[in-house]
Every structure is written in structure tokens, then in C-alpha cells.
Amino acid sequence: MTEGVMSPLACTLRTSAGRIFVKGTPVDAPAAWMYRAEAQVTHAASLAPSLLWEVEAGGWLLCGYEFLEGRHPDLSPGSGDLPALVDTLRVMPHRSALTEAARAWTGHRSVAV
Known part of the structure; x- marks a missing residue:
């Protein structure tokens, strides 16, 4: 992947069923909780790409998402x-469901702005 906030792993898998976007981080990384929370929120959000799977293996937390073609939105006036x-x-x-998942996510960590 060439854009966005970079994960330790961010890639596209080409499978017989189509492409899958995969992102991951070491299970013991300080940010691993964010990947779990994102998977929970995304699973509840029909507006987001579908979470296809979440797996921990070999010391990594990996999340596979529906692959969507797209670009970052233009937020200029x-x-x-x-x-x-x-x-x-x-x-x-x-x-x-999304609101409950988001509350659970934000309830676990303080967010500094």
C-alpha cells in the first residue's frame, strides 16, 4: 500500500475468490488493541468494507477486509x-451495533487530541 496510515503489514492478497485487503501488526505491539477495536467496529458498520476474517498466528494479528477500489476523499472546501x-x-x-462497538472501543483507551 502506498497511502494512508501504514501498518507494519498492509497488502492485497489475490485469491481465487478475488482480492482481499490485509493489515496486521505483531500481537504484542502497543497498537494491537486498535486493530482489534477496528475489526469490531468495522464488523458492525455496514458502511465500511466487510471484515472477512481476523486471525492471530505466528505472533501476528491479521485482519482481512473486503477489497474496494477507491481513493482518499478530498476534504478541501x-x-x-x-x-x-x-x-x-x-x-x-x-x-x-456500530454505536455500541465504538463506545466499547473508546471506553478502553483515552484519546488525546
Whole structure:
């Protein structure tokens, strides 16, 4: 992967069933909790790529996600991407499973801004 916040492992698998986006980190890494929380939240979020699997093996935590073609949104003023982002943010709090997963995630760690 060439963009975004880089994981210790971020790659695309080409399988007979299609492509899968995989990200991972060592199980004992300080950020491993974020991968588990992201998998939980993503599993509950119908707006996100589907979590296909989560596995711990060989000292690694690996998460396989539905592969989607795309790009990062343009967040500059007047961008055509902003209406879709606003619509997504409006829908998310009304998804009870997502809200519960997000609360569980934020309840485990303090986030400094």
C-alpha cells in the first residue's frame, strides 16, 4: 500500500475468490488493541468494507477486509466528496451495533487530541 496510515503489514492478497485487503501488526505491539477495536467496529458498520476474517498466528494479528477500489476523499472546501462524507457521518450514530462497538472501543483507551 502506498497511502494512508501504514501498518507494519498492509497488502492485497489475490485469491481465487478475488482480492482481499490485509493489515496486521505483531500481537504484542502497543497498537494491537486498535486493530482489534477496528475489526469490531468495522464488523458492525455496514458502511465500511466487510471484515472477512481476523486471525492471530505466528505472533501476528491479521485482519482481512473486503477489497474496494477507491481513493482518499478530498476534504478541501467545496470538494464534491464532502456531501457523501456528511451523509455518512449523519447515518453512523443511528446504527446501534456500530454505536455500541465504538463506545466499547473508546471506553478502553483515552484519546488525546
